[in-house]
Amino acid sequence: MRTGARAGGILAVLAVLAVFPLVLQNATVTTIAVDTLIFAAAAVAWNIFSGYSGYISLGHAVFFGTGAYTVGIAARAWQLTGDAVFGLLPLAAAVAAGLAVPLGLIALRVRRHTFVVITIAFFFIAQLTATNLSVTGGSSGILAPSPNWDAATFNNPFYYTALALLVVTTAMSWLIRGSRFGLQLRAIRDDEDRAAGLGVRAMPVKLAAFVISAIVTGMAGGLWFYFIGQAIPQFAFDPLFDLSVVVMAFFGGLGTIAGPLLGALLIEPAQQWLTLQYTNEYLSEILLGALFLAVILGLPRGVIPTGAEKIAMLRARLRSARAAAAAGSPERQPGDQPQEAGTSSRDAGTSAREAGR
Amino acid sequence: MTVMLRAEGVSKAFGGVQALRDCTVEVEQGSIAGLIGPNGSGKTTLFNIVTGYERVDGGDIYLGDSKITNLLPQRVFAAGIGRTFQLTRIFPRLTVMENMLVAAQHTGSKRTRNPLARAGGRADRRRAAELLEFTGIAGHSDALADTLSYGQRKLLELSYVLVADPAIVLLDEPAGGVNPSLIQHIADRIRELNTAGKTFLIVEHNMDFVMGLCGQVTVLDYGTVVAAGPPQIIRSDPRVLDAYLGITEEDDDAGPG
Numbered sequence: 001m002r003t004g005a006r007a008g009g010i011l012a013v014l015a016v017l018a019v020f021p022l023v024l025q026n027a028t029v030t031t032i033a034v035d036t037l038i039f040a041a042a043a044v045a046w047n048i049f050s051g052y053s054g055y056i057s058l059g060h061a062v063f064f065g066t067g068a069y070t071v072g073i074a075a076r077a078w079q080l081t082g083d084a085v086f087g088l089l090p091l092a093a094a095v096a097a098g099l100a101v102p103l104g105l106i107a108l109r110v111r112r113h114t115f116v117v118i119t120i121a122f123f124f125i126a127q128l129t130a131t132n133l134s135v136t137g138g139s140s141g142i143l144a145p146s147p148n149w150d151a152a153t154f155n156n157p158f159y160y161t162a163l164a165l166l167v168v169t170t171a172m173s174w175l176i177r178g179s180r181f182g183l184q185l186r187a188i189r190d191d192e193d194r195a196a197g198l199g200v201r202a203m204p205v206k207l208a209a210f211v212i213s214a215i216v217t218g219m220a221g222g223l224w225f226y227f228i229g230q231a232i233p234q235f236a237f238d239p240l241f242d243l244s245v246v247v248m249a250f251f252g253g254l255g256t257i258a259g260p261l262l263g264a265l266l267i268e269p270a271q272q273w274l275t276l277q278y279t280n281e282y283l284s285e286i287l288l289g290a291l292f293l294a295v296i297l298g299l300p301r302g303v304i305p306t307g308a309e310k311i312a313m314l315r316a317r318l319r320s321a322r323a324a325a326a327a328g329s330p331e332r333q334p335g336d337q338p339q340e341a342g343t344s345s346r347d348a349g350t351s352a353r354e355a356g357r
Numbered sequence: 358m359t360v361m362l363r364a365e366g367v368s369k370a371f372g373g374v375q376a377l378r379d380c381t382v383e384v385e386q387g388s389i390a391g392l393i394g395p396n397g398s399g400k401t402t403l404f405n406i407v408t409g410y411e412r413v414d415g416g417d418i419y420l421g422d423s424k425i426t427n428l429l430p431q432r433v434f435a436a437g438i439g440r441t442f443q444l445t446r447i448f449p450r451l452t453v454m455e456n457m458l459v460a461a462q463h464t465g466s467k468r469t470r471n472p473l474a475r476a477g478g479r480a481d482r483r484r485a486a487e488l489l490e491f492t493g494i495a496g497h498s499d500a501l502a503d504t505l506s507y508g509q510r511k512l513l514e515l516s517y518v519l520v521a522d523p524a525i526v527l528l529d530e531p532a533g534g535v536n537p538s539l540i541q542h543i544a545d546r547i548r549e550l551n552t553a554g555k556t557f558l559i560v561e562h563n564m565d566f567v568m569g570l571c572g573q574v575t576v577l578d579y580g581t582v583v584a585a586g587p588p589q590i591i592r593s594d595p596r597v598l599d600a601y602l603g604i605t606e607e608d609d610d611a612g613p614g
Contacts, residue, residue, distance in 0.1 A: 175473055183451070183476040187459040190448035196430040197408060197440060198460040199521065208472075 014167070021159045030155035032272040037162035038224050040264035042241075043248040044169045045216030048176055049209045050246075051255040054189030055108070058242045059119030062126040063214040065236035066099055067092035067221025072142035072231050073135060081145040085226050086161055089219045096218025097211050104210040108203060111192070127237035141232030144225055158227045165223065166261075169216045174257050176212075185209055186255070240285065244271070247292045253302025262303060267291070359421075361386040361556050362407070362438070362525050367416035369402055369580075376402040377580040379416070384525065384573075389547065389557040391571035391588075393564075395600065399580040400560045401443060404527055408440045409433040420524070434460075439523035443530045443560075445510040447517075449503035453494065456502050456513055457485035460520040481520075488516045492546060508539040515546070525556040532563045544570055568592065576600065 021030050042064065050057050070092040075085050107118040130136045149157060176182040184205045187195040192202055225231045245260075248267050252259030267288070274284040299306055362384040369377040377399045384390040392400050405411040407418050409430040417426045425436050439460075448456050458477040461484065477485070489495040492512040497505060505513060511531060518526055531547070532540045544566060547557060561567045567574060568588040576584040576591060578600035584591055591597055 178475055179473045180476045181472040183455060183458060186451055186455075187448050190450050191446050193410065193430070194442070194446040194448070195459060197410070197434055198517065199431050199434040200459065201431050 017163055021156050025152070027155065028276065030159060032269050034155055034158045034162055034227055035272055036265060036268040037159065037166050038220050038227070039244065039248070039268040040261055041162065041166040041169045042217050042220040043245045043260035043264040044166065044173050045213045045220070046245045047249045047255065047260040048173050048216075049213035051249055051260065052177065052182060052185040052189065053206055053209055055112075055115050055206065056246070057119045057210075058116055058246070059103075059122040060213070060217050060245060061237050061239065061241040062103070062122050063096040063100065063217035064221035064224070064241055065126055065130060065231070065233075066096050067218030068225035068231040068236040069130060069136050069142065070095040070218070071222035071225050072144060075145050076142065082148045083157070085145060085147075086157070089161075089222050092218045092222030093215040096214045096221070100211045100214035101207070104207045108206045108210065123237060123239065123242070127233050130233040130237060136233070139233060141230055141236070144229045144231075146229075147226070158223065161223055165216070165219055170257070170261060172212070176209075177257055181205065181208070189255070240288075243292070244268070244288065247288060247295065250302060251291070251295045251299070253304035256302065256304050259302050259304045359386045360384070361421060362558065363419040364403060364407060365417050365419065367403065367406060367418070368414045369399075369406060369411060370414055375580055377406070380577065380580060380582055382575050382582065382585075384556060384558050386556055387551070387554060388573055389551050389559065389571050391567040391574040392558060392560045392577065393562075393567055393574060394577035398577040400577055401529060402580075403577070404440060404529055404560060407433070408438055408527065434521070434523070437524035438527065439518035439521065439525075440527035441511075441514040441518055441529055441531065443533065445507070445514050447502045447505070447510050447513050449501065451502055452499050453489065453502055453505070453513060454482070454485060454498045457489065457517045457520050458482070460517045461485055485516075485520055488519050492516045493542065508535045511535055511539075511543065515543070519550070525558065528557060528559045528561075530561055531559065532561055532566045540566060
C-alpha cells in the first residue's frame with residue numbers, strides 16, 4: 001500500500017510537471033521552470049556520484065561547460081538549427097564522458113579533501129582553456145543558433161527536453177541506489193579500504209559513477225546553452241554552478257533520491273526570482289551562501305532524512321500514547337507498556353532513516 | 358596436514374622501524390592458529406601484508422599453492438582470505454543487511470553480472486540472514502550499522518566476512534574490548550565454524566581466549582618469530598616468557614605500589 005501511495009505521488013508530480021507550461025504560459029515563469037529543470041537534472045546527476053560515493057566534486061561545471069561548448073561548436077560547424085540542435089545532446093554526453101574518464105582516473109586516486117581540491121583545479125583549467133582557444137571563441141564565447149519556433153510557446157521544447165532529462169536521470173538515480181553498483185558506491189563512501197577488503201573494486205566503481213554523472217551534466221550544459229543562447233567562459237564554466245548544485249543536494253539530503261530534486265525545485269526558482277526582482281545578482285548569491293551555512297549548521301543531513309525521522313518519531317509518540325491509554329485494560333501487565341513504547345520508537349527511528357533514503 | 362596459508366621470510370620496514378624481519382608463519386588447513394606477541398611486535402602488520410593492505414619489502418605469501426604476494430585487497434579477498442580489523446570497521450550508514458550484502462556480491466564465479474540488478478539476490482540474502490542468525494544479531498538486520506554496540510559490531514564484522522565463504526578467516530583481536538559473556542559467545546561461534554571446516558588465524562591479547570581456542574600458536578617479538586607450537590608448549594617456553602610475559606612483569610613493577 002505504501003508502494004502504491006508512493007507511485008501515485010510520483011505520477012501526480014509528473015502530471016503536474018507535464019501540464020505546467022500549458023497552464024502557466026507566462027514566459028517569465030516558464031523560463032524559470034526550464035532553468036529549474038536543467039539544474040535539477042544536474043543536481044540529481046551530481047548526487048549519483050558525489051552523494052552516493054562521498055567524493056564531493058566541485059568540478060562538475062567542467063562537464064556542464066563542456067556540454068555547452070560541444071553543442072555550440074558542433075551546431076556552428078554543421079550549421080544545425082531548430083530541433084536538430086537537440087540532436088546534439090548525445091554528442092555533448094559523449095564528449096563529457098570522454099573527458100570524465102581521464103579526469104576521473106587522475107582525481108579518483110586521492111581521497112576526500114585532496115579530491116575536492118583537484119576537481120577545483122580541473123575547473124580552472126577548463127575555464128582558462130575555453131578563454132584561450134579560438135575554437136571556443138575565446139573570451140567572447142560562442143553563440144547558439146536562434147530557435148525558429150513560435151514565440152508564444154518558445155520555451156516548451158526546452159521545457160519538455162529538460163523534463164525528459166530530469167525524469168530519466170532521477171529514474172537512473174533510483175535504479176543505481178538500490179543496485180549492487182549503488183551499494184558498492186555507498187560502501188566506498190563509508191569506508192573505502194574496508195570495502196576493498198570485501199572485494200569491491202573501488203576504482204572502476206567510482207569511475208563509472210563519475211562518468212554517468214558527467215554524461216547527464218554534459219547534456220544539461222548543452223541544453224542550457226541552447227536555451228540561454230550563448231556560452232562564454234565565465235558562465236559556461238561557473239564556480240556558482242557547483243556551489244548551487246552542492247547546496248541543492250545538501251539541502252534536500254545528500255545521497256537520497258529525492259533530496260537533490262527537492263533542493264533544486266526550491267532553490268533554483270528562488271534564486272532566479274531574486275535575480276529578477278532585485279537586478280543586483282549578488283543578492284541571490286549572498287542568500288545562497290547564507291542558506292548553505294544554515295543547512296550545514298541546522299540540517300546537516302538535509303530536509304528529507306531529518307523530516308522523515310521527525311514524522312516517524314511523531315507517529316511513534318502517538319502510537320505509544322495510544323498504547324499507554326490501552327494499558328489501563330486488565331489483560332495488560334503493567335510492566336509491558338514502557339518497554340514496548342521504547343521498542344516501537346526505536347523501530348520508528350530506523351524506519352525513518354530507511355524512508356529518508 | 359596441508360598448509361593453507363604461508364608467510365615466508367616476510368620483511369617490512371616503516372621508515373627506520375623494522376616491523377617484520379624474515380618472518381615465517383604457517384597455518385594448517387582446518388586449524389585455528391593463534392598469533393601472539395607484545396604490542397608493536399608486528400602482528401597487525403603481518404595481517405595487513407597478507408590481506409594486501411601493505412606491500413612486503415621481502416618474502417612471499419602463499420595461499421595453498423598460489424602466490425598472493427602484494428595483491429590488492431580485493432584480489433586477496435577474491436582469492437579466499439577474509440579478515441576483520443582490530444578496531445572494527447563496518448559501514449555505519451548502511452543497514453546491517455546491506456553491510457552483509459557488500460561482501461556477498463563478490464562470491465561465486467566470474468559469470469557475467471548486471472551491476473544494476475538489485476543488491477543482493479534471494480540466495481545472498483538468505484545466506485546473510487542465516488549468518489546473522491548464527492552470530493546472534495539477526496534482530497538488527499534492518500537497523501543502521503551505526504546503531505550497533507561495540508560487541509555487536511564485532512559480530513557483524515565476523516558475519517560479513519563469512520558471507521563470501523572465504524577459505525581462511527583472519528581475526529584481529531576478536532575479543533578485544535568485548536564483555537566476557539560475549540567473548541564466550543564469539544569463541545563458541547569460531548569453534549563451531551572450525552568444526553564445519555573453516556580455517557582461522559587469530560591475533561589476540563586475551564591469553565585464555567587464544568590458549569583455549571588455538572591448536573597452534575606463533576609468537577612474534579620485534580618482528581621475528583620467537584616460538585611456534587601447541588599452546589601448552591608455548592605457555593612454558595622461556596623465550597616466550599621473556600618476550601611476552603617478561604614485559605608484563607616489568608609493567609607490573611613499574612606500576613604504583
